[in-house]
Amino acid sequence: MIDKKVKVPVREQEPKVRAGNFKEVCYGYDTNEAMLEATRCLNCKNPRCVQACPVGVNIPSFIAKVKDGDIEAAAQIIAQNSSLPAVCGRVCPQESQCEGSCVVGIKNEAVSIGKLERFVADWARERDLNVSKKDTPNGIKVAVIGSGPSGLACAGDLAKKGYDVTIFEAFHEPGGVLTYGIPEFRLPKKEVVQYEIDSIRKLGVKIETNVIIGRTVTIDELFEEENFKAVFIGSGAGLPMFMGIPGENANGVLSANEFLTRVNLMKAYLEDYDTPIRRGKKVAVVGGGNVAMDAARTALRLGAESHIVYRRSDKELPARAEEVHHAKEEGIIFDTLTNPKEILTDDTGCVRAMRCVRMELGEPDESGRRRPVEIPNSEFEMEVDTVIMSLGTKPNPLITSTTDGLETNRKQCIVVNENGLTSLEGVYAGGDTVTGAATVISAMGAGKVAAKAMDEYLKEKYLSE
Numbered sequence: 001m002i003d004k005k006v007k008v009p010v011r012e013q014e015p016k017v018r019a020g021n022f023k024e025v026c027y028g029y030d031t032n033e034a035m036l037e038a039t040r041c042l043n044c045k046n047p048r049c050v051q052a053c054p055v056g057v058n059i060p061s062f063i064a065k066v067k068d069g070d071i072e073a074a075a076q077i078i079a080q081n082s083s084l085p086a087v088c089g090r091v092c093p094q095e096s097q098c099e100g101s102c103v104v105g106i107k108n109e110a111v112s113i114g115k116l117e118r119f120v121a122d123w124a125r126e127r128d129l130n131v132s133k134k135d136t137p138n139g140i141k142v143a144v145i146g147s148g149p150s151g152l153a154c155a156g157d158l159a160k161k162g163y164d165v166t167i168f169e170a171f172h173e174p175g176g177v178l179t180y181g182i183p184e185f186r187l188p189k190k191e192v193v194q195y196e197i198d199s200i201r202k203l204g205v206k207i208e209t210n211v212i213i214g215r216t217v218t219i220d221e222l223f224e225e226e227n228f229k230a231v232f233i234g235s236g237a238g239l240p241m242f243m244g245i246p247g248e249n250a251n252g253v254l255s256a257n258e259f260l261t262r263v264n265l266m267k268a269y270l271e272d273y274d275t276p277i278r279r280g281k282k283v284a285v286v287g288g289g290n291v292a293m294d295a296a297r298t299a300l301r302l303g304a305e306s307h308i309v310y311r312r313s314d315k316e317l318p319a320r321a322e323e324v325h326h327a328k329e330e331g332i333i334f335d336t337l338t339n340p341k342e343i344l345t346d347d348t349g350c351v352r353a354m355r356c357v358r359m360e361l362g363e364p365d366e367s368g369r370r371r372p373v374e375i376p377n378s379e380f381e382m383e384v385d386t387v388i389m390s391l392g393t394k395p396n397p398l399i400t401s402t403t404d405g406l407e408t409n410r411k412q413c414i415v416v417n418e419n420g421l422t423s424l425e426g427v428y429a430g431g432d433t434v435t436g437a438a439t440v441i442s443a444m445g446a447g448k449v450a451a452k453a454m455d456e457y458l459k460e461k462y463l464s465e
Contacts, residue, residue, distance in 0.1 A: 005108040008037040010115055015329035019300055022184040022269050025326060026090075029112075031071070034119040038067035041111050044103055049113060052101035054445030055088075055153070057081045059098060059113055066116055072131075075124040078117060079131040083156035083200055084149065084178075084444065086125060086192045089118025091182060092441040093320050125195055134203055135162035140458055143168060143228040145213045145399065148176020149440045150431025151234030152200055153447030154454075159203035161455050166228075168211040173265060176236055177432075178440070180265035181257075183294050185301070186323075189264070214398040219406075219427065229462060230426045230454050233414060234447060237393040237432035243286070247343030248389075252351030254278060256285065256295040256390035263298050280304045280386025284354055286340055287390030288312065291437075293323040295388045296332045304386070306332050311339040311359050311372040337361075339372065341379065343387055353381045395433045403427075411436060420450030428454055 011027040012018075018025050029037065041063040049059045058077055065074035078085045094100070094114035102110035124131060140163050144155045147169040155165045173179050178193045187193060201207065213219065213235070222228045240255035242248055259278070262268045268277035283299040285292050288310035300306040308327070310317065313336050317324055328334065335356075342355040358378035361370035400408050407415040407423035413434055420428040430446030432438055 004040050007040075007109045007112045007115075008033050010112070015326075015331070018185065019330040022301060024188050025185050028122060029115055029119040031069075031119075031123075034066055034116055035069060037112050037116060038063045040104060041067070042103055048101040048103060049098040049111075052097045053081075054097065054441045055081045055448055057098075057117070062120065063111070063113070063116055066120060071120055071123045072129060074120045075129060076131045078120060081448075082444070083132075083153050084196050084440075085117055086121035086196055087149070087178060087187065088441055088444070089114050089116075089121055090187050090192070093439055095321060097441065125191075130199075130202065132156075132160060132199070132203060134160050137164065137204070138162040138463060139164060140462055141166070141226070141228045142454065142458070143222045143226075143231045144234060145219075145231065146170075146176055146234040146236055146431075146433075147174035147197070147207060148234055148236050148431065148443065149178065150236075150433075150443035150447035150450075151176065151232065152197065153444040154232045154234060154428075154430065154451045155205045155447075156200045156203060157448055157451035158454065159200070159205045161451075163455075163458070165204070166206045166208060168213055168217075169207060169209045170212045170235075171265065172209050174207050174209060176234075180261040181291065181294070183260065183264055183298050184269070185297070186294070212398070214402040219399070219403045223426070230428065230458055232420075232447070232450050232454065233399060233422070233427065233429035233433055234431045234443070235395065235399055235433045236443075237395045237413075237437045239394050239396045240389065241391045241394060242389050243340065243391065245340060245342055247345060247351075250343050250345045250351050250387075251349050252278065252280070252385055253343060253387045253389065256287070256291050256388050257393060259295055259388050260291070260298065263302075269298075269302065277302070278386055280384070282384045283307065283386040283388060284309050284335075284340075284382060284384045285388045285390055286310075287392075288317040288319060289390065289392070290319045290323055292390035293319045293327050293332075295390055297327055297330060299386070299388065300330060300332060307335050307382075307384070308332055309335045309338050309340060309354075309356070309382070311337065312369065313337055313361060316361075316369045335382070337372070338382075339374070340387075344381065351385055351387055353383050354387060356380055356382050393432070393437045395436075399433075418449075419453035420446060421453060426457065 062074040062077040099110040266275040267273040268275035283304040285296040359372040365371040428450040431443035
């Protein structure tokens, strides 16, 4: 008998074992476990979980199919709204979205929606099922800049509607943050990311890599010389931010963005790749978000004593609870209520320590979290040889600086209306380039919203006759 008050537990690698490898931490459900968990869903008539899903997956319907053992039908239901189900099942913050709104979760543990979505997506992938449907091609060319979550979602939806879609990607591999940002132990690249990108390719989407919009070709040239009728900008937010403290230019200080890109995209964790990487003995990761957890857990797997340095307490950590839990299990040391003031170097200009100050929490600030305040005379030195800054990112200004009339805000983010339309006709944008660094699923949602608006625009302008 299943206890319907709690989730069916999910199998994972043992912490001590996984801390020494890059294999996926979570094994997911098997068919029996998934069907058991599916029985916990109430199949609500007014499903709050669907409303909380940025891409609007019909959650009760697909779970009902899992309950009945019809996994193929479940995959078809998910495919109506999501182009990246295996990705979303792994990295979406379900606890604050679909599962956070689950009625079962009011008195008991919420239904494990994310793990069920992952199960369905993996089941379909293992059988190489083609569950997407495509309209007749209309010959209209649409350009998508960036192959991250927003670009892939936008491209997939437009391709299904019959458009001739080309994605332009600056790196040598597509996937954006899915490829360069999120580590292998959370999101397998070949089995999951590459497969789901290939599924979008099967819809007819072309992906051109090593194309830097603003250098290789401009947006104006895409319209004027290559006959694209609309453009979606999903170029992300890849420009890292730093604290601006003394010593930040020392050898051994790097951004989480660079560190993770070298490890994930450039395969520095594999012995047969000769990718230069900073393998510190004692590493401090400054920040408390998901990216900070990824960097700290990656540094640990590369052999370092790994620390999270965060100016607020455990309770205020913005990272997913699951990621914090996994990090602590693996042996990451959390130095909370601690803020770096200066990075200290040795005679060769390399990091030897961080001068830090203890913090305490005051009144809540505009974010709703209690504001960290320095404790007088509490400075101390933390002995480290590597510092990884994980303080967020902002959009690279290359596209906006080479596109006349494209409105941005003070944070260099592109300004759009509720449909993703920018200040230029036929140019839409979404994801981190609009919001700043956010979640995979919110970027996908923005890509889908823009795709719908672009379809309406193009139909009215070019297909209405």
